[in-house]
Amino acid sequence: MNLFGRKAAPPARPELTRFGTGTAGWSAGEQSYEAQVREGYCRNPIAQRAVRLVAEAVSGAPLIAAPAPFAALVRTRSGAQALIETATAQLLLSGNAYVQLLTDAEGGLAELFALRPERVSIEPDAQGWPAAHVYRCEGRAMRLSPTAPRPQIAHVKLFNPLDDHKGLGCLGAAAPAVALHNAASAWNRALLANGARPSGALVYEPGDGSPLAPDQFDRLRAELDASFAGAANAGRPLLLEGGLKWQALSLTPADMDFVGLKAAAAREIATAFGVPPMLLGLPGDATYANYREASRALWRQTILPIADTLFAGLIQAARDWFPDAELRIDLDRVPALAEDRERLWAQVSAADFLTPEEKRAAVGL
Numbered sequence: 001m002n003l004f005g006r007k008a009a010p011p012a013r014p015e016l017t018r019f020g021t022g023t024a025g026w027s028a029g030e031q032s033y034e035a036q037v038r039e040g041y042c043r044n045p046i047a048q049r050a051v052r053l054v055a056e057a058v059s060g061a062p063l064i065a066a067p068a069p070f071a072a073l074v075r076t077r078s079g080a081q082a083l084i085e086t087a088t089a090q091l092l093l094s095g096n097a098y099v100q101l102l103t104d105a106e107g108g109l110a111e112l113f114a115l116r117p118e119r120v121s122i123e124p125d126a127q128g129w130p131a132a133h134v135y136r137c138e139g140r141a142m143r144l145s146p147t148a149p150r151p152q153i154a155h156v157k158l159f160n161p162l163d164d165h166k167g168l169g170c171l172g173a174a175a176p177a178v179a180l181h182n183a184a185s186a187w188n189r190a191l192l193a194n195g196a197r198p199s200g201a202l203v204y205e206p207g208d209g210s211p212l213a214p215d216q217f218d219r220l221r222a223e224l225d226a227s228f229a230g231a232a233n234a235g236r237p238l239l240l241e242g243g244l245k246w247q248a249l250s251l252t253p254a255d256m257d258f259v260g261l262k263a264a265a266a267r268e269i270a271t272a273f274g275v276p277p278m279l280l281g282l283p284g285d286a287t288y289a290n291y292r293e294a295s296r297a298l299w300r301q302t303i304l305p306i307a308d309t310l311f312a313g314l315i316q317a318a319r320d321w322f323p324d325a326e327l328r329i330d331l332d333r334v335p336a337l338a339e340d341r342e343r344l345w346a347q348v349s350a351a352d353f354l355t356p357e358e359k360r361a362a363v364g365l
Contacts, residue, residue: 033094033118040171040178041093046266047171047178049280050273051092057299058307059085062333066326069109070318074327078113086114087156087310092273094118095158095167097310098133100144101151101317109321112314115153122155122165130155130165150320156313174272177265184262274302295336304329331364 031039040047059082065071074083087097094117102111115135123143125131133153135142144153157167263282270277276294311327318325331337341363348354348362 036171037093039182040174044178044182046181046269046280047174047273050270050275051089053275053279054092054273054302054306055085055088057303058088061307062330064326064328064330067322067324070322070325073109073112074314078111081114083112083114088306090114090117091156091158091306091310093169093171095160095169097156099154099314099317101154109318124165128164151317154313154317156310158309170273174269177268177272181262181265181269184258184265187258299334299336
């Protein structure tokens with residue numbers, strides 16, 4: 001089936017803004033969504049790993065899905081796209097997941113495909129309710145109805161206090177920390193290119209007080225770049241001519257704090273996406289007693305809530321075709337939640353005042 005809009009548009013060039021003096025950064029309110037994703041996901045390892053950790057966990061979680069045709073639609077890849085993983089990542093980044101519902105010649109639901117959120121605009125009716133979603137790609141536009149006679153698109157969104165129609169993702173909240181973390185990485189890369197650290201300075205002290213000639217200055221700089229700059233030349237001794245004196249330098253306290261600033265920014269990024277820093281390999285975090293507790297917190301506080309939101313939206317959209325549709329994570333088969341389930345089973349089993357049917361309902365059966 002030829003689905004409109006699968007071909008990706010050429011990436012737009014990001015527009016850089018400024019945070020402070022001489023620091024390139026970006027702001028959710030001043031940049032396009034594509035530029036935000038490029039800076040906050042494509043170029044930042046902490047944000048990318050946090051999003052992938054949650055999206056892959058939701059996609060790979062054991063599911064309880066019914067009926068079988070609906071379960072097949074959810075699990076089947078549409079082209080190269082994994083529906084649940086893609087929609088979860090879009091929810092985290094933009095706060096919106098748009099899923100197109102494609103039908104076959106008989107009107108049956110044949111395919112589910114997640115559309116890129118920055119290409120979708122919402123047309124409200126006279127009362128302000130969404131009347132249509134317009135998907136634009138490469139100069140073409142497709143109008144999709146969310147209602148009658150059967151929905152053509154499902155819009156799943158996170159809470160946004162400032163917009164009636166679109167959700168709010170985590171990318172905007174992580175923007176300042178991402179800008180700081182990216183700037184710190186660029187700083188460290190520049191230090192490495194210049195010999196790993198500002199190790200010292202050459203001071204010219206001629207006896208007659210005359211400065212270096214331009215050709216002498218250029219020759220000296222070229223020799224330093226060729227023979228002493230870069231990691232491969234680290235520690236190589238200098239051979240100085242007459243009048244040149246080496247003066248050692250060291251990192252200032254402000255430079256040393258820059259390293260700690262980068263670590264703090266990484267933890268802020270992880271917090272914005274709801275991922276315990278420990279699970280991203282970040283040092284210096286003592287919020288959780290151990291890795292197992294952090295994994296349990298990730299599932300309880302991030303993975304399950306966003307999965308419930310996404311699955312509820314898909315069920316609601318598919319109700320016209322599958323009135324008894326069911327889609328949820330099988331908590332009994334999630335290793336990170338095994339202790340919680342064992343505790344629940346023990347409590348329910350010890351409740352002699354409950355009937356077997358009530359016990360089954362208490363554990364979600």
